Amino acid sequence: MTRLEFWQGNIACAEGALAAGCRFFGGYPITPSTEVAEHMARRLPKIGGVFVQMEDELASIASVIGASWTGTRSMTATSGPGFSLMMENIGYAIMTETPCVIVNVQRGGPSTGQPTRASQGDMMQCRFGSHGDSSIIAVSPASVQEMYELTAKAFNLADRYRVPTFVMADEIIAHMRERIEVPDTVEIVERRQLEKGALPFAAGEDGVPGFPTFGQGHGVHVTGLTHDERGYPSSTDPGVHDRLVRRLVGKVEEARHEMADYEVTNPDAEVVFVSYGSPARSVKQTVRDMDDERVGSLRLRVVWPFPDFALHEFKNARVFLVPELNLGQIAREAARHTAVPVVPIPELGGELHTPAQLAEIAEGYL
Amino acid sequence: MKDFREWLREDRMPHIYCTGCGNGTVINCTLNAVNQMGWEPENTVFISGIGCSSRAPGYIITDSLHTTHGRAIPFATGVKLCRPDLHVVVFTGDGDLAAIGGNHFIHACRRNIDLTVVCMNNYIYGMTGGQGSPCTPLGAISTTTPYGCDEAPFDLASLATAAGANYVSRWTSYHVKELTRAVKAGLETPGLSFIEAMVQCPTGYGRRNKLRDARLMVQWMRDHSVLMKKWKQMEAEGRPLPEDKFPVGEFVRRHRPAMGVPEE
Numbered sequence: 001m002t003r004l005e006f007w008q009g010n011i012a013c014a015e016g017a018l019a020a021g022c023r024f025f026g027g028y029p030i031t032p033s034t035e036v037a038e039h040m041a042r043r044l045p046k047i048g049g050v051f052v053q054m055e056d057e058l059a060s061i062a063s064v065i066g067a068s069w070t071g072t073r074s075m076t077a078t079s080g081p082g083f084s085l086m087m088e089n090i091g092y093a094i095m096t097e098t099p100c101v102i103v104n105v106q107r108g109g110p111s112t113g114q115p116t117r118a119s120q121g122d123m124m125q126c127r128f129g130s131h132g133d134s135s136i137i138a139v140s141p142a143s144v145q146e147m148y149e150l151t152a153k154a155f156n157l158a159d160r161y162r163v164p165t166f167v168m169a170d171e172i173i174a175h176m177r178e179r180i181e182v183p184d185t186v187e188i189v190e191r192r193q194l195e196k197g198a199l200p201f202a203a204g205e206d207g208v209p210g211f212p213t214f215g216q217g218h219g220v221h222v223t224g225l226t227h228d229e230r231g232y233p234s235s236t237d238p239g240v241h242d243r244l245v246r247r248l249v250g251k252v253e254e255a256r257h258e259m260a261d262y263e264v265t266n267p268d269a270e271v272v273f274v275s276y277g278s279p280a281r282s283v284k285q286t287v288r289d290m291d292d293e294r295v296g297s298l299r300l301r302v303v304w305p306f307p308d309f310a311l312h313e314f315k316n317a318r319v320f321l322v323p324e325l326n327l328g329q330i331a332r333e334a335a336r337h338t339a340v341p342v343v344p345i346p347e348l349g350g351e352l353h354t355p356a357q358l359a360e361i362a363e364g365y366l
Numbered sequence: 367m368k369d370f371r372e373w374l375r376e377d378r379m380p381h382i383y384c385t386g387c388g389n390g391t392v393i394n395c396t397l398n399a400v401n402q403m404g405w406e407p408e409n410t411v412f413i414s415g416i417g418c419s420s421r422a423p424g425y426i427i428t429d430s431l432h433t434t435h436g437r438a439i440p441f442a443t444g445v446k447l448c449r450p451d452l453h454v455v456v457f458t459g460d461g462d463l464a465a466i467g468g469n470h471f472i473h474a475c476r477r478n479i480d481l482t483v484v485c486m487n488n489y490i491y492g493m494t495g496g497q498g499s500p501c502t503p504l505g506a507i508s509t510t511t512p513y514g515c516d517e518a519p520f521d522l523a524s525l526a527t528a529a530g531a532n533y534v535s536r537w538t539s540y541h542v543k544e545l546t547r548a549v550k551a552g553l554e555t556p557g558l559s560f561i562e563a564m565v566q567c568p569t570g571y572g573r574r575n576k577l578r579d580a581r582l583m584v585q586w587m588r589d590h591s592v593l594m595k596k597w598k599q600m601e602a603e604g605r606p607l608p609e610d611k612f613p614v615g616e617f618v619r620r621h622r623p624a625m626g627v628p629e630e
Contacts, residue, residue, distance in 0.1 A: 024448055026440075050447045055473040059440035062433065066413070066444025069431065070452075074444070092434050214429040214445065215452050217408040221375070221424050223432035232378060233424060233432075 002181040009147040009174040010035035010077075013103055013167065014043065016151035017075055019186045022101070023049035024074035026063035028056055028082060031115040032171040033105035036077035057085035065089060065098045069222065071191075071213035073155050077103035081112060083122055084129075090164050091130030092224045094248060097201075097209065099158035099191055103151065103167040105174040106325075108350055117350025118171035120277055120325040126166045127304050133245050135252035137259065138166040138304040140276040144178045150301060152186040157259060157302075159191035162208050163252055168303065170325060172278040172352065194218060201244075202229040207251030256305040262298060264310070269296025270318045271365045274311070274334055274342075276300040278352055279323045285355040286362065295362050303330065308337035319365045321345055323353045370397040373407065375427050382421055384492075386572075386580030388539035388565030392486050393422050395542055395563070396455065399549035403453075410453045413442040415467060417493045418567075419459035419486035436467030439474045442481050446626040450480065453553070460487040460501035464520050468500070475529035478557040478624040484549060485522060485560070488567035496570030507574040523562045527618045532557030534617040538564040538587040541614065548616070557624030564591075564612075 007015070014036045017025075025040040037053070044051040050067070054060040060076045067074040078086060083104045093100055106122050108114030126138050137157045139150040151167050158165035194200055194210030200220040203209045212218035225233040226241045234240040265287055271294060273283040280299045287297050296317075298310055311320065311334060320342045322331035328344030335342040345361060347353050374397075383389050400410060407428045414420035416435035423430035433441045438456045446454045463471050463485050474481065490508050491497040498508040501522065502515040523536040533555035537545040545563055552559030566572060566583030577583045592600075592608070594615025600607060 024444065026444060052443065052447055054440060054443070055469050058437060059443070059470055059473070062437045062440035063444035063447070065433075066431065066441035066446075067448045068444075069429075070445055070448040072448045074448075088434055089437060096431075212429075214411055215409060215449055219407060219427050219429060221430050221432065223424065224434060225432065 001184045005180050005182050006177055007144055007180050008035060008177045009141070009144045009169065010105065011039050012144045012147040012180055013077070013151045013169065013174070014039035015182070016148035016186070017101065017155065018043055018047070019148070020073065020152035020155040021188055022073045022075050022155060024064065024067035024072045025049070025051045025076065026054050026060045026067065026074070027076050028054055028060050028078065030079045030082045032107055032174050033077040033079045033103060035174070036103055057082035058088065061086040061089040061102065064100050065093050068098050068100050069214045073159070075101040075103065077105065079105045079107045080109045080122060083125065087129040091132065091134070093164045094130060094134045094136065095224045096222050097162040097248070098164070099162050100164050101151070101154045101158055101167065102164055103169060106168065106170045108348070114350055116171065118278060118325055119350065120168070120170055120329070123168060123303065123326065123329040126168055133249055135249045136164055136166060136304055137161065137252060137302065138168045139261070139301055140168045140303045141173055142277055142280040142299065143173065144176065145180050146301065147173060148180060148182065156187065156189040160189050160208070161251055161255060162191065162211065168277065170278050171350070199229040200231045201227060203247060203251070207247045207254070253305050256307060257309070259302055259305070260307040260310065261301040262307055262310050263301070264296070264298055264313055266293050266296030267313055268293060268316050269314060270294045270316050271362050272296045272298060272314045272317045272320050273358070273362070274298045274300070274320050274322045274330070276303050276330065279325060279347070282353045282355050282358055283323060286358040289355055290359050290362065292366070294366055306333050306337070311338045319343055321361060323347065323358060368401050370394065370401050373397045373400065373426055373428070375425050378425050381425055383418065384569040386566065386568040387418070388488065388567070388580070389418055389422065389486050391539040391542060392484060392545070392563045392565060393425070395546040396484055396549050397426070398546050399553055400455070402550055403553050405453050409451065410455070411445055412455050412457060413438050413445065414457040415462040417459040417462045417491065418488070419457050420462060422457040436462055436465070437470060438462070439467065439470040439481070439483065443474065443479055446479055446481060450626050450628040454481050456481055456483040458483060458485050459492070460485065460489065460522065461491045461499040464500040464522055472525065472529040475526050475531040475558050475560065478530055478532055478622050480556055480558070480624055480626040482549065482552040482559045482561070485562050486565045487522060487562055488565045488571060490567060490571045492567050492570045496574065506571070508571070523560065523617045526560035530622055531560045531618070532622055532624060533559035533619050535615060536562040536564070536612070536617065537614050538591055539566060540584045540588045544614070551619070555619065556627040557622060
């Protein structure tokens with residue numbers, strides 16, 4: 001069963017989180033993500049959850065990580081400048097394998113930039129913003145419906161792989177209002193608990209250790225220092241560091257097939273749009289308007305880890321066109337994985353590409 | 367009652383602290399206070415930031431978070447708000463708490479979140495080799511104040527008091543009985559409790575400031591601390607307060623509204 005609502009993207013995001021069992025939100029006001037915090041402030045206390053407005057974004061993400069160690073599904077929401085401040089503790093969450101969800105409603109940067117205009121300029125920052133080698137998971141919603149669904153899904157991915165998971169939205173999706181079908185329940189994949197007496201950072205074949213929830217007698221020491229399988233600091237042994245970092249990266253990268261989530265339109269196409277987030281809406285209209293089997297589309301719902309194999313589904317592709325609200329961040333990633341030419345179609349300033357503009361570019365390659 | 371040593375993670379020994387370091391004394395006093403509360407390791411959590419003081423939770427058998435520099439308190443806030451029934455103690459140092467973590471510190475005092483924060487104030491950054499901190503005394507030599515510190519230091523206990531903490535006291539590693547009692551009073555008080563423990567760092571601070579070993583540094587703290595009652599008396603009588611001395615004892619104990627307090 002579902003019910004119909006007419007919601008703003010940010011509200012759908014908050015409701016998706018609540019449906020997924022999120023019971024802790026630590027945040028700090030920032031445009032254009034603030035409505036997520038405001039909605040959580042209204043809703044969480046009524047359902048036994050905790051909302052706290054922290055003194056800055058450094059503290060927000062820290063509180064989220066602390067909350068997660070009590071076994072609580074926890075999240076924060078922010079935008080560009082706040083996202084930059086969170087990088088330090090996102091690295092800590094990666095190193096300590098703390099499940100958490102970070103919503104970034106992207107706006108124009110660098111610096112204060114365009115607080116009220118959309119951008120996808122943080123796609124590489126979410127992937128590589130922390131110092132050190134690491135991998136994370138990022139989803140990118142293209143509708144209010146997906147703000148709900150992908151936020152809920154982000155909690156499952158975070159818990160399954162014990163890694164910070166990003167909902168990389170943008171101002172257009174976050175502030176638009178549209179029809180949404182709200183399901184009665186969403187799928188919930190709980191984090192696997194550590195067995196009593198097992199080493200807290202020893203992983204099985206999937207590279208993901210069981211989670212030792214605080215307050216259950218595990219006596220786990222959690223540190224951002226390089227640590228051994230007991231969780232004890234071991235920061236000078238090259239082998240310990242090598243094994244740890246390769247596992248942290250491998251558990252995400254090697255699962256790229258099982259977490260892949262994308263849509264293919266016209267797999268026999270020669271000219272193929274690759275998109276995610278709000279530009280995917282323009283692409284959808286363009287492909288419909290052109291009504292030509294030679295024009296196809298790959299739309300990513302999970303952007304990181306990047307599903308390189310999805311590009312190879314287009315056997316006849318002669319060019320990949322990548323419209324983004326940045327100067328070609330995911331276009332560069334796509335180009336790494338294919339011998340077919342990849343052409344970025346950048347749009348800066350906060351406006352979407354128009355379908356007419358995209359059609360004109362596509363026609364140039366037909 | 368347990369022996370405080372039963373709280374230690376013996377397979378982590380030896381610890382990293384230098385000969386003569388005062389941090390062990392503060393850990394000892396804190397664990398004795400925790401022990402006197404009758405708390406169990408499974409419902410007690412230690413949280414720290416970065417620095418010598420912040421290595422303490424790694425030597426204790428409870429669940430613990432050794433977090434990022436300055437951020438221990440906001441991590442602890444998340445734990446405590448989700449599980450008010452857990453006892454949460456934060457170990458920090460003067461650089462961790464007052465410099466990079468200063469904003470989190472004052473806001474935690476304002477919120478009066480139910481944590482006990484034990485700060486090992488050794489007047490310098492010990493872990494990185496003795497740089498000046500916000501608590502380095504005027505004129506003191508450190509590796510980044512080679513001609514004498516020309517910035518006035520923070521008075522951490524007064525800062526916590528002004529910011530709203532429910533319990534604040536300051537003692538030194540010389541005053542082990544008083545320090546243990548103060549930590550216990552902090553553990554008992556709902557809301558934020560702040561215990562400033564002045565500690566000797568002969569390696570990073572003392573040897574550059576004519577206090578060559580632990581004995582001289584502890585003697586210096588004994589001779590330069592003035593009991594709060596006497597300090598207040600001097601203030602009341604309008605007598606000049608000695609600039610090279612500092613008050614020790616209880617700064618405040620009160621019942622402002624607090625967050626994260628377990629329901630009875």
